[in-house]
Every structure is written in C-alpha cells, then in structure tokens.
Amino acid sequence: MPSFFNDRVLHQRNSLHAFSGSRIERWSEGRENLDARVALAGDNASVYLLRDDKALVRVNGSGIEAGFSPDEARALGLDHDSLILLGIVDAAPRLAGIAADEQALPDDVKVVDLRSLAIEGAMAQGELAALAHARSYLFWHNANRFCGRCGSRLEVKGGGGSRHCPSCKVEIFPRVDPVVIMLAIDGERCLLGRQARFAPGMYSALAGFLEPAETIEEAVRREVREEAGIRVGRVAYHSSQPWPFPSSLMIGCHAEALSTDIDRDAEELEDCRWFDREEVRLMLSGEHPDGLKAPFPMAIAHHLIKAFAEHL
Secondary structure (H helix, E strand, O other): OOOOOOOOOOOOOHHHOOOOOOOOEOOHHHOOOOOHHHHHOOOOOEEEEEEOOEEEEEEEOOEEEOOEOHHHHHHOOEEEEEEEEEEEEOOEEEEEEEEOOOOOOOOOEEEEOHHHHHHHOOOOHHHHHHHHHHHHHHHHHHHOOEOOOOOOEOEEEHHHOEEEOOOOOOEEOOOOEEEEEEEEEEOOEEEEEEOOOOOOOEOEOEEEEOOOOOOHHHHHHHHHHHHHOOOEEEEEEEEEEEEOOOOEEEEEEEEEEOOOOOOOOOOOOOEEEEEEHHHHHHHHHOOOOOOOEOOOOOOHHHHHHHHHHOOO
C-alpha cells in the first residue's frame, strides 16, 4: 500500500537537541484522579529534585545521574506539597519536587544549572529531558497558585497535570510558549545576529515569540523583518527543541531572504550581518580568525547553522 511518507523527504532531527528524548510516558489519559503522594509509594518510583530552579544530581564514577528514590528524596529535603507526577517509565512512577534550600547535601549530590548540564553533555539525553520536564512543570505550578478569574487558591488535579478552582470551577493546564528561531539565507550567505548578553564573539540565529493568531511562517517573516529589516519569502521547518527557561518550545526554521539590506533594531541586536558559508564553517569549528563563534551544539541554533554550512 502506498505511504504518504514514502514520497517525501522527512528528517527527524529532534534527537540532536538537548532537553529532547525523554523516556517518560506522560500518561495523560490515566492520571485524572491520581494523587502524586500516592504515586510516590508506587513500585520503583523516582523523584527529580530541583532547588532554586537548579537540578539536584548525583555525581559518581559512571557520570552524572538524576532521579532519587522516595527515601533519598525525603532525606534531601523534599517538599511534599510541591510534588507532581510527570508520568511513568515501564510502569514505574516518575515525579518531580522541590528540595529545601537549607538541607545539607551528601558529597556526591550537587546542585547544577540545566544549561551547564546540557553544554557539558555529561548526562544521558533522556535524563536531561526529564529534568527539563520537571523544571517546566514545577515553575508553572509555583506561578499559578491562585485563580485568575476569582482569586481563590487553586487545587492540584491529576497528580499535577492541571489545577482546578473549587470556587468557580475553572481548570487550567500547564502552558508552553512557542518561539520561532530562524536562519535567513541568501544564496551562499546566512544572516546572524548577536545580543549584548551573548558571550564575546557569539553570533546566532534570530528568534522571537509567536503572537496570538499567528502562524509559524508569519512569525518567522515578521521577526526577521522587525529585527533586521530583511524581507523573507519561503519558510522551511527544520526541527523543534523544548527549552525549559521556563517553558518554551523552540521551532527551528530556515527562511529564504527576498532582500539583503540590513536595518538592524538596535534595541534587540548589538550587531547583525551576513556570513558566507566558509566563514560559518570556521565559526562552528572554533577556528574563525577573529574569534567569532556559533552557539554550542546543545542549542537548536547550532544545528540550524550547521545544516546551512554543510548543505544538510
């Protein structure tokens, strides 16, 4: 039987990106009446812990590991009121919670920023993705304690899959903020910009949030025009990346430039310019004579740029 997919070139590139590849089955259809504290007592339950938006991890001879047994989590200062159910792995519950700031930690347990974990690449991809999942959910729950309609305190529902207002009966769900990140291309050149907060010499793809009632393609065209004054025509999707800071989805695209004269938004960008393919290759390899460089491989921007440089 003919397949819709056989006649098309489809690339599954998401596995390249940090924070993707989670093994957790979110179990949305089976958690309606679950309580996270009940799930904590399940067989082979494991808890991902955060403290001040950073992850608690165990550092040992085999690398860096995330996830603690319920007893270990309690010993590390688990706040049971913060506990949420992320899902299951092979029928074993996977949860997330906040660890108390004042709790002393064993020598083999460290508090590490998720960006650092991603840059170093020292943790299994699935575990890093689980920590991103945990961070986004815990941030959302902490920021949504009260009803936006009537002001009543919200109750956790479905083990943390949503929050419910007992007064006006509204139910809210964790949100994801979509962001387009795009590389505009003019033949053998691509458009890169840098913000003042970037590391010295770092240039990256342009990016911006989608607005209500806007398609991905429209957002790509608008953002490139607003930030660089470049008009864009065709837009091609590349891949996406969860970005748990706090809860974005980066939607990576390549875009065909229809104009080339840059009119930079000085409030958004410190610099913006065209780079030819060979110069981009030098930036990716760390060999650019002026010390210019591309984003780390953990970022989707790196892979958008690399795809252009290597004709991928």
